Amino acid sequence: MDPDLILRDVYFRYDSQWCLEGIDFELKRGEIVGIIGPNGSGKSTLLKIMDGLLRIQKGEILLFNKPISRYRRGDIARHIAMVPQEETFRFSFLVSEVVLMGRFSHLGLFPFEGKADLEIANQSMSLTGTLNLATRSIHELSGGERQRVLIARALTQRAQIILLDEPTSFLDIRHKVETFELISYLTLTQGLSVIIVSHDISLAAQYCHRMLLLNNGVVYKIGEPAEVITADNISAVYQCPVLVDNNPISKTPRVTILSKRKDSKEETV
Amino acid sequence: MKDNKEQSILPHPAKRERQWITPLKVVYTVLLLTVMLVIIALISLSLGPAKISLKDIFTWLIGYNTIDQTAWMILFKIRLPRILLAGLVGFTLSLGGVVFQALLRNPLAEPFILGISSGAAVGAIIGIFFGLGFTFGVPLLSFMGALFTVLLVMGISSRHGGLESSTLLLTGVIINAFFTAVIMFFIATTSDSRLHSMLFWLYGDLSQSKYVQLSIGLPFILIVSGIIYIFSRHFNLIVGGEESALQMGVEVELLKWISFLGISLIIGIAVSFSGIIGFVGLIVPHLMRMILGSDHRLLIPASSLGGAIFLIAADTLARTIISPSELPVGVITAFLGAPFFIYLLKSRGSQWTRT
Numbered sequence: 001m002d003p004d005l006i007l008r009d010v011y012f013r014y015d016s017q018w019c020l021e022g023i024d025f026e027l028k029r030g031e032i033v034g035i036i037g038p039n040g041s042g043k044s045t046l047l048k049i050m051d052g053l054l055r056i057q058k059g060e061i062l063l064f065n066k067p068i069s070r071y072r073r074g075d076i077a078r079h080i081a082m083v084p085q086e087e088t089f090r091f092s093f094l095v096s097e098v099v100l101m102g103r104f105s106h107l108g109l110f111p112f113e114g115k116a117d118l119e120i121a122n123q124s125m126s127l128t129g130t131l132n133l134a135t136r137s138i139h140e141l142s143g144g145e146r147q148r149v150l151i152a153r154a155l156t157q158r159a160q161i162i163l164l165d166e167p168t169s170f171l172d173i174r175h176k177v178e179t180f181e182l183i184s185y186l187t188l189t190q191g192l193s194v195i196i197v198s199h200d201i202s203l204a205a206q207y208c209h210r211m212l213l214l215n216n217g218v219v220y221k222i223g224e225p226a227e228v229i230t231a232d233n234i235s236a237v238y239q240c241p242v243l244v245d246n247n248p249i250s251k252t253p254r255v256t257i258l259s260k261r262k263d264s265k266e267e268t269v
Numbered sequence: 270m271k272d273n274k275e276q277s278i279l280p281h282p283a284k285r286e287r288q289w290i291t292p293l294k295v296v297y298t299v300l301l302l303t304v305m306l307v308i309i310a311l312i313s314l315s316l317g318p319a320k321i322s323l324k325d326i327f328t329w330l331i332g333y334n335t336i337d338q339t340a341w342m343i344l345f346k347i348r349l350p351r352i353l354l355a356g357l358v359g360f361t362l363s364l365g366g367v368v369f370q371a372l373l374r375n376p377l378a379e380p381f382i383l384g385i386s387s388g389a390a391v392g393a394i395i396g397i398f399f400g401l402g403f404t405f406g407v408p409l410l411s412f413m414g415a416l417f418t419v420l421l422v423m424g425i426s427s428r429h430g431g432l433e434s435s436t437l438l439l440t441g442v443i444i445n446a447f448f449t450a451v452i453m454f455f456i457a458t459t460s461d462s463r464l465h466s467m468l469f470w471l472y473g474d475l476s477q478s479k480y481v482q483l484s485i486g487l488p489f490i491l492i493v494s495g496i497i498y499i500f501s502r503h504f505n506l507i508v509g510g511e512e513s514a515l516q517m518g519v520e521v522e523l524l525k526w527i528s529f530l531g532i533s534l535i536i537g538i539a540v541s542f543s544g545i546i547g548f549v550g551l552i553v554p555h556l557m558r559m560i561l562g563s564d565h566r567l568l569i570p571a572s573s574l575g576g577a578i579f580l581i582a583a584d585t586l587a588r589t590i591i592s593p594s595e596l597p598v599g600v601i602t603a604f605l606g607a608p609f610f611i612y613l614l615k616s617r618g619s620q621w622t623r624t
Contacts, residue, residue, distance in 0.1 A: 073519065077517050089509050093563050098509070104502065104506055111499075111502045
């Protein structure tokens with residue numbers, strides 16, 4: 001089967017400096033790809049160009065073998081859903097209303113959600129554990145709850161591809177794991193293809209099939225977690241000394257940050 | 270064990286909480302507000318210096334009674350056109366408020382925010398300065414002023430075919446400040462009876478209402494509000510941010526261009542007939558949002574009708590409170606609106622802006 005999403009030699013810039021240079025990437029059906037990299041390395045920008053939110057200057061992006069620039073916004077929304085880093089609602093919407101917004105691109109001229117749409121929203125909310133929040137205002141929620149509501153909304157879009165931009169940044173360890181478990185479950189049961197930007201390298205390594213390490217807008221390394229997450233790669237890109245060993249249970253790479261002060265102490269001792 | 274029925278957003282007969290919008294709910298709300306609108310209009314029709322009781326109007330309406338020539342003149346040549354125009358202007362201002370608040374993602378946005386009011390005012394005051402009439406001359410100049418300002422503001426704020434909301438807001442503020450200076454210049458150099466006309470116009474005045482104004486304004490207002498309603502659910506997504514709206518399938522730039530131009534057009538028309546009436550576009554949408562929630566499929570029609578009701582009531586007060594003399598209606602809306610708005614800010618302010 002052809003990959004769902006293909007990037008060929010993609011270049012993008014906001015102003016004069018290239019933000020992304022020569023990106024080659026393929027997203028296969030049913031795989032979870034983790035994008036990691038330091039702040040400002042272009043992770044969120046990469047996610048946005050994959051969704052067609054930003055126009056690339058050079059190269060080619062194919063969504064189901066058709067250039068993404070030839071899709072209308074509504075069509076992209078039925079193929080790709082995105083969970084943003086954060087979202088500010090200026091006015092108070094109920095959680096159920098926010099989740100139902102995911103049905104936007106599926107509604108026709110009649111602008112109201114039908115029973116089928118409610119079923120789908122209900123299912124997404126039960127998967128993300130947000131059903132008990134349905135009648136609460138989005139403003140009353142904690143950061144973690146809001147994040148799960150946004151994931152529920154993305155699931156309600158019923159897209160083949162889901163892009164997540166640091167979905168676990170506001171979550172406690174239990175909800176971090178649950179988010180990754182959910183994503184994993186969805187790819188297994190519904191064959192979704194997922195790209196997830198994350199700063200939780202070790203956790204992402206446990207769930208991602210492949211990982212992409214981005215450095216200054218260039219792909220530094222792409223491959224299976226064990227190939228990408230090595231002490232050399234991570235130290236070089238993040239410019240921070242790390243130790244990489246294997247998680248004793250999952251046998252996936254595990255990153256330990258070496259504190260600089262301790263280092264210098266050790267040196268002096 | 271938790272009750273499974275409780276854990277579902279699907280319809281549940283015992284639950285009456287607001288969870289999502291149904292077409293039926295929109296229809297009920299619109300019907301209820303329309304009935305209120307008619308009642309307020311009838312009450313307003315019966316009030317004024319000449320005593321024509323509600324009972325007289327009712328019995329005449331159902332054919333049990335006759336009214337004399339003078340009463341007929343007062344009702345249909347003086348009061349009715351004014352009530353209808355108040356309704357139309359209130360409808361437009363409130364619609365403009367709700368749409369601009371959503372598009373600019375700013376709870377304090379109001380229909381005049383893009384400089385429409387000052388542009389219209391400059392036009393109108395030039396018209397009054399040169400002694401033009403209130404049926405065509407002044408409205409035409411003020412409409413041209415409004416349209417010119419909006420095109421100027423949108424022209425300045427558009428980059429690469431896109432409108433950036435924060436630039437739009439700032440440009441509106443600056444243009445407003447500039448035109449206010451122009452207005453002050455004209456006021457300072459005028460001293461005769463034209464000054465009274467100018468000040469009345471600046472505070473909103475519906476006493477010059479004519480049927481011909483209604484027939485000019487109504488088609489535009491109906492068409493634009495129809496188009497806006499078709500896009501009503503798009504505004505819900507915009508409230509969560511332009512980028513996520515775009516992601517979920519909203520053609521954001523198209524929506525912004527259509528809405529800003531359409532709303533500016535009808536606000537320009539309304540202002541040219543009524544002068545500047547503040548607070549309607551601010552209070553009514555917020556009040557409706559408090560009662561009905563933020564879903565624009567319900568909020569847009571409810572706010573428009575609510576605006577009509579509010580302005581008819583305010584104008585009735587304006588023309589009866591110090592009868593036989595009368596106040597500019599903008600004085601009433603500001604008197605009622607400012608304290609109410611401060612109350613809203615104090616009690617709900619955090620809810621609008623919390624991130």
